[in-house]
Amino acid sequence: MGILLQTLINGIMLGSVYAMVALGLTLIYGILNVPNFVHGTLYMIGAYIAYFAIVSFGAPYWVGLIVSLIILFAIGILLERIVFRPFYDKPLINSFIVAVGLILVLENTALSLWGPEFRQFAAPSDKVIKVMGVMITAQRIIVIVTAAVLIWLVHLFIKKTRLGSAIEATSQNPDGALLMGINISHMRGITFGIGTALAAVAAVLVGPILLIYPAMGHTVIGMAFVIIIIGGMGSFIGAVLGGYIIGILETLVTSYITNFFTEAIIFGLLVLLLAVRPTGLFGKPH
Amino acid sequence: MDKKRKALCLGVLILIILIIPLFIKDEYYLHILVMSGIWIISALSLNLILGYAGQLNLAQGTFFGIGAYATGLLMQKMGLSFWAALPLGCLLTATIGFVTGLPTLRTRGHYFPIATMCLGIAIYYVIARWDDVTGGARGLFGLPRPDPIVIPFLGTISFESTASCYYLVSFLVFITIVVIHRLITSLSGKRLIAIRGNEDLAQALGINTMRDKVICFTISTFFAGLAGGVFASYMGSLMAENAHFVTSFEMLLNVMIGGVGTIIGPIIGAIFLPLLSEELHFLGGWRLVVYGLILILTIRFLPFGIVGGIRTALAKRHDKRGV
Secondary structure (H helix, E strand, O other), rough: OOHHHHHHHHHHHHHHHHHHHOOOOOOHHHHOOOOOOHHHHHHHHHHHHHHHHHHHHOHHHHHHHHHHHHHHHHHHHHHHHHHHHHHHHOOOOOOHHHHHHHHHHHHHHHHHHOOOOOOOOOOOOOOOEEEEOEEEEEHHHHHHHHHHHHHHHHHHHHHHHHHHHHHHHHHHHHHHHHHOOOOOOHHHHHHHHHHHHHHHHHHHOOOOOOOOOOOOHHHHHHHHHHHHHHHHHOOHHHHHHHHHHHHHHHHHHHHHOOOHHHHHHHHHHHHHHHHHOOOOOOOOOO | OOOOHHHHHHHHHHHHHHHHHOOOOOOOOHHHHHHHHHHHHHHHHHHHHHHHHOOOOHHHHHHHHHHHHHHHHHHHHOOOOHOOOOOOOOHHHHHHHHHHHHHHHOOOOOOHHHHHHHHHHHHHHHHHHHHHHHEEEEOOOOOOOOEEEEOOOOEOOOOOOOOHHHHHHHHHHHHHHHHHHHHHHHHHHHHHHHHHHOOHHHHOOOHHHHHHHHHHHHHHHHHHHHHHHHHHHOOOOOOHHOOOOOHHHHHHHHHHOOOOOHHHHHHHHHHHHHHHHHHHHOOOOHHHHHHHHHHHHHHHHHOOOHHHHHHHHHHHHHHHHHH
């Protein structure tokens, strides 16, 4: 019982991270129609920026988180403007390959500047809370609560503000949105920024628990794609629910079945799912 | 160009390729040429599925890794000769390609690169973690070079020297080019190009698009496995990273910078980039950053690579003369 509860809490924590990364990815997909392969690399950059703010400049944890959020928001807007925008009217394959180029650039810059070694920064609190015979570190609670609050805020932003409604309108029907006087280019930039900032926050939240290194985004981006395919590409609720489900599933597989082939099992299951439903669980048919 | 001149050009080219080792005495440059040959085979394999059928397979590097590990393990653990292990390794890769192509090729548009990326990650983790068989993260060491071939009365050909490996790889490159050229100039090649253009339309015209895509995918994984198998025996050691999607990226670079959808393009890319890589050696890790920038700029300004750029330039000159 204790182990199961511990596993579930770890699963929800991992799920919180996945939900945030997948939410960013799905927002970007919904509005730009681009599967953003760079997302995992930007997640990594977000973690490093917080690391330097906290460890090199001695900033408090929360300041590091906000600095990383703001910088990655700006990087997202810049990337959309400079790198992705010229390719909207080009064949689909071009933006994929540009994303691959960006991964090479960003990841190897990180590797050359900061080296391959693992890094970590301290959690804001090292308290351990004991509930029903289970030890929970404060950082796990911080991850779970912050993620939930942030996801709720993004939801409110999209549903309750003018800007959010404009973003939603653009994702539903870009031509219609254009006719209503919405500046689509702006919406694309802002969405790319928000999506990227979400990935950065997710990385900073797990920074004290997992390790920071240049290739840390590889598995996360793979998982995020698994999640948004299962939840339906572009779907808000699909990405969030899918994130929690995959996070819990991954921890359960690791604890109870095998800790060597977890990733192979999950990615293999996705390929099988696509065999049965080529557009994912909730996707529309071709 | 008439047939005679074409044959002459081809003859001269083959002669140049044959006598190159007589002039290059520096083993290191010969080594780069061998690596170029291996990259040519793998770039042509990716180009077949990407350039002709229009499907971006991000697991191509993983199939390279499967071919490499299969050939290496068949030699090391089963004691097979290279000449038996290589074809078996390629067949195994193509079988896995066929089995995994069936589900992934059902997806279209955005879903296919994502599905193949996930497939690649899944297989990579199997290779990286299956310690008992693949050696896991430590990798695989001490793989033998191809066994010597004994020709009665004439002597034996051994493959210890880099020059002999150069000839072997050149021969395999030649076979690959011939097979892929035959394939894309055949009727099924035309069908693939139709699928690349518009899959729904191709299907409406009565093309069994799924069948053609699966056949193309299987053949392309066969050649990726071939490149991997030769790589394993030539290098003598393997790391799980050889099966990572970074290898797919490297293939993609060769194809895109040379010119996607042509035979000569990936060949140019696979010769040009390793040479460039030597020139950029002083950059260390920044080399790949430069590569990434080159890739982005190529797609932006020369979407059909070096070959596409030359063609456009020639067409412009032609137009000017016409006026």
